[in-house]
Amino acid sequence: MDWTVATYVTYLLVAVPLTVWVAHTLSSNGQVFLEEVFTGNERLAQAVNRLLVVGFYLLNLGFVSLYLRTGGEVVDLRGLLEELSVKIGVVTLVLGVLHFLNVWAFSSMRRRHAMDSFRSAPVAPQGFVPATPYPAP
Secondary structure, three states: OOHHHHHHHHHHHHHHHHHHHHHHHHHHHHHHHHHHHOOOOHHHHHHHHHHHHHHHHHHHHHHHHHOOOOOOOOOOHHHHHHHHHHHHHHHHHHHHHHHHHHHHHHHHHHHHHHHHHHHOOOOOOOOOOOOOOOOOO
16 A cells, blocks of 8 residues: 555545544434424424534535545655645634534524514513603694
């Protein structure tokens, strides 16, 4: 096995588990936000959570696959480490951006749900109150 293939294998052995770990963390902690947003509908919260995780996997694993190829031949251990540092660094940055977008999506859903709860009247209408005319000046 040459150094380029070793770089590919090492990259995949780091990037794929890293993606799985971040997805699992987002899924387990995001479930709490979604259960609050979809109050009383736990099945919907779980379904949305699973769909978000699938989308996260598709985006990240697609990026990891596309970014697998190196720019040139890796000839020694130093080249392997340098290539891996760039690749894993970029994958980590992409995971961080997607994590931020996921958290932002959860927060906006939660905020929207909280604002919707303020729109309803706190007390049911008690009846019609006729308008009182203003006195003429």
